[in-house]
Amino acid sequence: MKSAVITFPGSNCDRDLAVAIERVTGHAPIRLWHGEQTLPEGLDLIGVPGGFSYGDYLRSGAMAARSPVVGAVVEAAARGVAVLGICNGFQILTEAGLLPGALMRNAGIRFVCRTVALKVENTASRFTKLYQPGETIHIPVAHHDGNYFADDATLDRIEGDGQVAFRYADGINGSARDIAGVLNAKGNVLGMMPHPERMVEPLQGGTDGARLFEALAQSVLERA
Amino acid sequence: MSDTQTAPVATITPQIVAEHGLKPDEYERILAALGREPNLVELGIFSVMWSEHCSYKSSRIHLKTLPTTGPQVICGPGENAGVVDIGPGADGKPLAAIFKMESHNHPSYIEPYQGAATGVGGILRDVFTMGARPVALMNALRFGRPDHPKMKHLVQGVVAGIGGYGNCVGVPTVGGETNFDPAYDGNILVNAMAVGIAEQDKIFYSAASGAGNSIVYVGSKTGRDGIHGATMASAEFGEDSEEKRPTVQVGDPFTEKLLIEACLELMASDAIVAIQDMGAAGLTSSSVEMASKGGVGIELNLDNVPQRETNMTAYEMMLSESQERMLMVLKPGREDFAEAIFRKWELDFAVIGHVTESGHMVLKHKGETVCDIPLGPLADDAPAYNRPYVTTPLPAPLTDVPESADLAADLTALMASPALASRSWIWQQYDHMVMADTVQIPGGDAGVVRIHGTNRGLAITTDCTPRYCFADPFEGGKQAIAECYRNLISVGARPLATTDCMNFGNPERPEIMGQFVGCIEGMGEACKALDMPIVSGNVSLYNETTGPDGIARAILPTPAIGAIGLIEDLSTMTTLAFKSAGEAIILIGGSGSDELGQSLWLDVMHGRREGAPPQVDLDAELAAGGVIAGLIANGSVSAVHDCADGGLAVAVAEMALASNIGAALDHVRNAGFWFGEGQGRYVVTAANGDAVLAAAKDANVNARIIGQTGGDAIVFGKGGAVSLSELRERNLAFFRDWMEG
Numbered sequence: 001m002k003s004a005v006i007t008f009p010g011s012n013c014d015r016d017l018a019v020a021i022e023r024v025t026g027h028a029p030i031r032l033w034h035g036e037q038t039l040p041e042g043l044d045l046i047g048v049p050g051g052f053s054y055g056d057y058l059r060s061g062a063m064a065a066r067s068p069v070v071g072a073v074v075e076a077a078a079r080g081v082a083v084l085g086i087c088n089g090f091q092i093l094t095e096a097g098l099l100p101g102a103l104m105r106n107a108g109i110r111f112v113c114r115t116v117a118l119k120v121e122n123t124a125s126r127f128t129k130l131y132q133p134g135e136t137i138h139i140p141v142a143h144h145d146g147n148y149f150a151d152d153a154t155l156d157r158i159e160g161d162g163q164v165a166f167r168y169a170d171g172i173n174g175s176a177r178d179i180a181g182v183l184n185a186k187g188n189v190l191g192m193m194p195h196p197e198r199m200v201e202p203l204q205g206g207t208d209g210a211r212l213f214e215a216l217a218q219s220v221l222e223r224a
Numbered sequence: 225m226s227d228t229q230t231a232p233v234a235t236i237t238p239q240i241v242a243e244h245g246l247k248p249d250e251y252e253r254i255l256a257a258l259g260r261e262p263n264l265v266e267l268g269i270f271s272v273m274w275s276e277h278c279s280y281k282s283s284r285i286h287l288k289t290l291p292t293t294g295p296q297v298i299c300g301p302g303e304n305a306g307v308v309d310i311g312p313g314a315d316g317k318p319l320a321a322i323f324k325m326e327s328h329n330h331p332s333y334i335e336p337y338q339g340a341a342t343g344v345g346g347i348l349r350d351v352f353t354m355g356a357r358p359v360a361l362m363n364a365l366r367f368g369r370p371d372h373p374k375m376k377h378l379v380q381g382v383v384a385g386i387g388g389y390g391n392c393v394g395v396p397t398v399g400g401e402t403n404f405d406p407a408y409d410g411n412i413l414v415n416a417m418a419v420g421i422a423e424q425d426k427i428f429y430s431a432a433s434g435a436g437n438s439i440v441y442v443g444s445k446t447g448r449d450g451i452h453g454a455t456m457a458s459a460e461f462g463e464d465s466e467e468k469r470p471t472v473q474v475g476d477p478f479t480e481k482l483l484i485e486a487c488l489e490l491m492a493s494d495a496i497v498a499i500q501d502m503g504a505a506g507l508t509s510s511s512v513e514m515a516s517k518g519g520v521g522i523e524l525n526l527d528n529v530p531q532r533e534t535n536m537t538a539y540e541m542m543l544s545e546s547q548e549r550m551l552m553v554l555k556p557g558r559e560d561f562a563e564a565i566f567r568k569w570e571l572d573f574a575v576i577g578h579v580t581e582s583g584h585m586v587l588k589h590k591g592e593t594v595c596d597i598p599l600g601p602l603a604d605d606a607p608a609y610n611r612p613y614v615t616t617p618l619p620a621p622l623t624d625v626p627e628s629a630d631l632a633a634d635l636t637a638l639m640a641s642p643a644l645a646s647r648s649w650i651w652q653q654y655d656h657m658v659m660a661d662t663v664q665i666p667g668g669d670a671g672v673v674r675i676h677g678t679n680r681g682l683a684i685t686t687d688c689t690p691r692y693c694f695a696d697p698f699e700g701g702k703q704a705i706a707e708c709y710r711n712l713i714s715v716g717a718r719p720l721a722t723t724d725c726m727n728f729g730n731p732e733r734p735e736i737m738g739q740f741v742g743c744i745e746g747m748g749e750a751c752k753a754l755d756m757p758i759v760s761g762n763v764s765l766y767n768e769t770t771g772p773d774g775i776a777r778a779i780l781p782t783p784a785i786g787a788i789g790l791i792e793d794l795s796t797m798t799t800l801a802f803k804s805a806g807e808a809i810i811l812i813g814g815s816g817s818d819e820l821g822q823s824l825w826l827d828v829m830h831g832r833r834e835g836a837p838p839q840v841d842l843d844a845e846l847a848a849g850g851v852i853a854g855l856i857a858n859g860s861v862s863a864v865h866d867c868a869d870g871g872l873a874v875a876v877a878e879m880a881l882a883s884n885i886g887a888a889l890d891h892v893r894n895a896g897f898w899f900g901e902g903q904g905r906y907v908v909t910a911a912n913g914d915a916v917l918a919a920a921k922d923a924n925v926n927a928r929i930i931g932q933t934g935g936d937a938i939v940f941g942k943g944g945a946v947s948l949s950e951l952r953e954r955n956l957a958f959f960r961d962w963m964e965g
Contacts, residue, residue, distance in 0.1 A: 009570060010481055012481065012658055013658060015659070016658070016660040019660065020660065050658075051394060052391070052394075052477070052478060055476070055477070055478025056392070110653050111653045111654075111655070112652055112653070113651075113652055113654060140657050142391070142655040198657050198660045203674065203794060204660065205665075
């Protein structure tokens with residue numbers, strides 16, 4: 001699997017994501033600087049990591065979404081390349097228009113970091129196909145702006161189209177319908193607030209995040 | 225000199241001297257050092273360099289008595305942080321842990337969010353200045369009584385500030401401690417600790433050298449914020465403390481993150497001669513320290529300092545405490561190479577001066593020389609006082625010891641009290657998992673982070689029991705070190721070294737100075753015995769407030785200790801949670817006497833803070849620690865937790881709550897047994913309890929089985945029971961009701 005992980009000024013989970021992808025798939029991702037205008041050829045996966053790109057100034061993800069590399073990511077997504085946005089990466093992908101909805105300040109106002117239970121709602125996508133239908137998995141969250149919002153019509157539509165990938169088992173941040181992760185209509189772009197890259201080996205407290213990266217690697221092999 | 229100043233010439237009056245926090249005799253020393261009157265810039269520079277915060281003038285002679293060396297120590301106190309050997313990294317190269325704890329007390333009381341946030345920012349810079357990538361943050365917080373009208377606001381602000389900064393820079397906050405006591409009503413304590421890891425051949429120091437080498441300023445621009453912060457932090461609060469808000473700096477963790485990455489990128493090259501962060505007293509202390517450590521001189525042209533505001537004077541630039549700034553000396557010809565890195569990270573970079581051989585600090589501004597001071601008197605020859613002190617009288621022994629009417633009810637009340645209530649409300653606001661190497665999260669005995677790419681870990685803890693230190697500074701000082709030792713041992717680590725953050729009242733009062741001296745003596749004795757040298761630290765004095773009644777109220781003596789230990793094989797790491805039902809619960813260590821003096825139980829249940837605090841027997845401490853380390857190494861124990869506040873019963877309850885497995889305890893109807901705070905004790909669980917007892921007996925360490933794991937309650941034989949669900953609810957209620965009620 002050929003993958004890349006982007007670093008924006010203020011990204012702080014870029015190394016974690018690259019390490020997790022390499023650990024699970026055996027392939028070290030290319031590290032990309034935000035100023036790049038073009039992407040390496042033949043990418044199977046683009047990782048948009050967590051952190052505080054541009055210090056969350058203006059709005060979380062808003063400035064990073066306008067950086068040169070994200071223009072190239074939008075084009076790659078249109079060609080069907082898998083794009084995974086985690087936490088701040090999810091915020092960037094919604095700001096870039098690749099995913100529906102927006103992430104607002106947590107309903108409790110405070111930052112929240114803890115391992116939460118997630119219900120896997122879609123087990124058909126290339127990201128989630130190794131999870132069992134109805135399965136509950138445990139993955140950490142760490143965010144201040146994870147309160148997912150979209151209007152009711154959008155929510156009804158994405159629910160109906162199977163675009164809701166993960167739902168919090170217990171509401172933690174006020175998200176509409178407890179949505180924790182969303183796919184685009186084509187199913188090749190996933191944004192999620194929880195951090196699967198922090199749960200890929202037993203010492204971290206569990207391996208529920210590893211199956212997401214395994215699924216991506218498997219999808220590449222199947223399509224080859 | 226002053227006639228060449230472009231700013232209006234200020235005549236230095238006694239009032240101006242006093243406003244700079246300088247005593248008349250200190251001003252006489254300045255006159256003698258210069259051989260003339262200082263101008264205002266020079267006076268300002270002397271005032272910050274001779275402030276308690278920068279000069280350690282009341283504490284230096286006592287700090288020198290602490291043990292600071294050992295085979296594990298690469299660099300002890302005197303640099304930005306302490307450096308210890310932690311063995312090979314992923315690629316086999318030898319690594320060092322670089323760490324320090326520092327106070328940000330005064331600013332945090334005035335503006336809690338920014339005060340705490342910039343405390344985190346400052347301690348991170350101390351660590352990455354030396355070449356380390358920061359890998360963990362910790363903190364030690366002391367607040368006043370929860371029903372104090374300001375306290376909820378202060379707790380919310382401090383916690384949000386610590387999280388806001390650490391979360392953004394992407395360094396996990398893996399633990400800490402929080403106390404509440406009315407003695408902190410007017411002076412809260414915010415002590416932050418940072419730990420970083422560097423390759424041993426890539427450690428950077430601050431001594432400038434090489435006449436003609438460029439002095440480079442990087443990071444954020446200089447503004448008017450924080451002017452005289454160090455002087456503020458060196459005085460007690462009066463009723464006007466609110467007016468000091470403009471002296472609190474404002475932090476920008478985003479810039480700090482860029483600064484970390486840019487500095488580490490430059491440090492991978494060989495371009496740097498010396499580097500120093502601009503902390504308290506900003507450009508003044510960083511340039512003075514670099515020049516005086518290197519035994520050289522320094523000349524700066526302040527016109528080249530990146531400035532955020534217009535028309536800044538030399539005085540303002542030199543005393544500003546704007547955040548996220550560094551000063552470095554580069555090798556000749558490496559300026560362009562270094563500048564390209566900082567431009568890539570969108571940071572300011574400016575050559576602002578050069579190293580000289582003059583032994584003086586010379587400042588130019590708008591074509592004029594605005595300062596020319598010999599460096600000796602500013603730093604090495606700064607005042608040092610042997611202040612008079614009185615040894616704290618020993619407390620009267622505890623008499624009229626009450627008995628518990630209901631052990632389970634007492635335990636529940638203790639676990640519900642602010643002293644022991646769950647801190648998850650706090651640490652869930654900190655990203656404790658970023659970097660993906662956190663292998664033991666907050667809530668255990670120590671935070672543990674894996675050394676990246678290896679199977680080894682660093683265990684980190686912060687500890688101090690101020691009520692013990694108040695009752696008996698010497699024993700309290702010992703206990704703070706010993707408690708760190710126990711917490712590191714409990715997770716399976718070998719204790720390595722410590723950092724101290726000494727928080728006390730006004731040292732000009734002999735009884736306060738006596739507390740300081742007593743704590744230092746106790747700490748020193750324990751550090752020696754337990755082989756945990758102190759490699760870095762910070763002193764915060766004048767933590768007291770004069771109320772409307774004219775009476776000065778000092779904080780409890782609080783020598784907060786941070787310590788690190790090494791886990792050689794993370795597969796042997798232990799946690800405090802019970803692992804399965806049906807295992808023996810065993811108490812190991814201690815003298816067998818039931819010490820209720822200064823115990824939390826006596827305080828919470830009976831409102832009495834009396835008696836002598838428990839004594840720390842350092843030989844027994846080492847023996848018990850050795851037994852636990854051996855049991856962990858050979859896999860004989862499944863859970864380990866030390867006995868601390870609240871004693872044995874609380875230790876068992878914390879182990880049960882962490883696992884949701886209950887405990888059936890032997891019938892011992894004795895408050896001292898369950899709630900006494902005798903030192904050097906651990907609770908362990910084991911499938912084979914007899915083997916554990918035998919190992920303890922071999923080492924001549926007390927051990928007894930006190931019950932068995934299982935069920936969904938803590939059952940004290942016939943002494944009552946409490947369900948885990950009720951205990952958990954009561955344990956969580958304090959913060960939830962206080963903050964969200």
